[in-house]
């Protein structure tokens with residue numbers, strides 16, 4: 344699949360928690376005030392759409408973006424995604440659970456945060472690193488991270504993030520992802536030439552998009568794509584995003600359920616500064632990462648520590664060991680790997696503790712990423 348990366352420069356960074364509104368020209372802004380209910384959300388949308396209504400598609404881009412900037416700067420209802428620069432100026436108000444996610448309102452990660460922590464305050468962030476940092480600096484309580492999808496498989500980059508930061512996995516959420524094709528009102532399917540979305544979302548809709556013959560353009564998140572279509576009043580482009588994003592940004596749903604399989608589920612991890620105390624009162628899962636010496640049967644031996652104890656593995660993923668990608672042995676060069684394994688047991692179970700003690704005997708590195716309740720909502 345050809346995906347043309349679209350990365351507009353960040354000109355200015357945002358203040359969310361401090362309430363300072365400023366503008367980035369990469370992501371014009373979000374339209375939801377933190378913690379506001381859907382009625383407030385709708386009110387703020389209608390303010391925006393009324394003010395933007397008179398624009399026509401032919402207007403000069405720079406004039407239009409100046410106007411959008413003015414509207415956004417003047418609106419008191421528009422929170423902005425957190426960026427690293429503004430983290431230092433932010434303070435946590437400590438009332439509801441605050442969950443950082445990458446993207447803008449209407450992103451699936453926001454829905455995952457709300458599924459995991461109903462009534463939470465979902466905090467949009469420009470980058471995953473910012474979301475992680477927001478937790479590390481006590482500005483929010485949790486970060487949410489998409490990790491795998493039933494159609495697209497593992498989200499490799501996010502595995503790497505788990506190791507780069509020192510947060511603990513404290514929960515998982517499985518979310519049914521139902522993609523829609525969104526465009527501005529008055530734009531028909533025949534007018535479309537391009538489609539914008541997160542690369543994962545584009546991949547999940549591969550068949551439909553190929554049938555429509557649309558050129559794919561990758562952006563940072565699905566809702567960000569919808570926002571761009573709306574703010575730039577694009578007449579030849581659609582976004583792959585949620586029905587919620589259509590509501591927020593005032594777009595028309597041209598097609599529903601366009602993912603390649605109706606069972607499209609993304610699994611998200613919830614991350615926190617402290618691990619949760621693992622229990623045995625419900626189904627728990629534990630995620631670990633380890634590396635091994637090179638040699639015949641070493642991975643087999645590692646996996647046997649679980650098999651011998653009848654511990655079920657639910658996921659195994661390997662990623663290159665970035666600092667030492669190649670290992671020389673007997674004149675040959677081998678790739679060095681990290682193995683990420685999820686198994687169905689709690690760290691409170693003696694059998695799991697024994698398995699990890701056994702693995703420690705020959706693993707060159709081992710870290711427990713978290714022991715957390717299994718999301719059984721989709722069983």
Ligand SMILES: O=C(O)C(=O)C[C@]1(C(=O)O)C=C[C@@H](O)C=C1
Nearest residue numbers: 450451452489541543564565609
């Ligand atoms: O772009 C979004 O809306 C996201 O929340 C990200 C994301 C992902 O990274 O996989 C989440 C769920 C869907 O699988 C598509 C995109």
